[in-house]
Amino acid sequence: MHVAKTVTTRFEVRWGECDPAGIVYHPAYIDWFSVARxxxxxxxxxxxxxxxxxxxxxxxxxxxxxxxxxxxxxxDLADVEARLELCTxxxxxxxxxxxxxxxxxxxEGRTEHAFVDMETNRAVNLAxxxxxxxxxxxxxxxxxx
Numbered sequence: 001m002h003v004a005k006t007v008t009t010r011f012e013v014r015w016g017e018c019d020p021a022g023i024v025y026h027p028a029y030i031d032w033f034s035v036a037r038x039x040x041x042x043x044x045x046x047x048x049x050x051x052x053x054x055x056x057x058x059x060x061x062x063x064x065x066x067x068x069x070x071x072x073x074x075x076d077l078a079d080v081e082a083r084l085e086l087c088t089x090x091x092x093x094x095x096x097x098x099x100x101x102x103x104x105x106x107x108e109g110r111t112e113h114a115f116v117d118m119e120t121n122r123a124v125n126l127a128x129x130x131x132x133x134x135x136x137x138x139x140x141x142x143x144x145x
Contacts, residue, residue, distance in 0.1 A: 005141040006083050007040040013076045024072040029107050030064060033096050036082040037111065040094065044140055055130055059092060059113040060123075066109035070100065077101045083143040089127045089134060090115060095143065 009032070017028035038048045052059060072078050079099045086093035091114055098107040114123045127134040 003141045004040070004043045005143060006081050007036070007043045009036045009039045009080045009082070011035075011078045011080065013072050013074050013078060015074045018074045022074045024078075026066070026068065029066050029068070029098060029109065030111075032078070032080045032098065033064075033066075033082070033094075033109055033111055036080040036096055037094050040082040040084065046136060046140070051133060051136070053118075055133065056118045057124070057126070057130060057133070058116050058118055060116045061111055062091075062114050063093075063112040064109070065111075066107055068107050070104055070106040072098075072100060072106050078106065084140050085110065085143055086112070087137055087140055087142055089125045090123060092137070 011032055013024055015022070017024055017031075019025045041048055041051075048059075077100070081097040081099070083095050084092070085095045091112060093110060093112040096109045096111075097105060098109075100106050115126045115129070116122065117124050117129065126137065
C-alpha cells in the first residue's frame with residue numbers, strides 16, 4: 001500500500017464560503033479540514049464510508065482548533081495539507097496547514113476525534129470493537145514518526 005504522510009487537497013474558494021466582503025468566512029476552514037481528513041484517509045487506503053460508517057463506527061469531533069493568519073478571498077486557490085498527528089485505539093488527531101497559491105501559510109489547525117459506536121453513541125476501543133480496522137489504522141503514517 002502507498003503511504004502518504006502528507007496529503008494535499010486543492011480548493012478554489014467559492015463565493016458561498018465568503019462573507020459579504022468576499023473573504024473566507026472562518027467556519028469554511030473547518031469544512032475544508034473535513035474534506036482533507038477524508039482524502040488523507042482515502043489516499044492511505046481507508047475509505048471513511050466503507051471502513052468506518054458502514055461498520056457502525058463514526059469519528060466524532062471532540063476538539064477543533066484553527067488559527068487564521070492570512071485572508072483568502074473568493075476565487076483564490078487554497079491547498080490544505082493534512083497530516084496524522086495521533087492514532088490510538090480510542091482517538092485520531094490530524095493537523096492541517098492552509099496555503100495560498102503563493103505558498104504562504106494562511107491558516108493552521110487541528111482536529112481530534114473519538115471512535116464512537118453508532119448504535120450506542122458511546123466511545124469505543126477500536127482494537128476490541130473492530131480489530132481488523134484497528135490493524136489498518138495502526139499502520140497509518142503518523143507525522144514525525
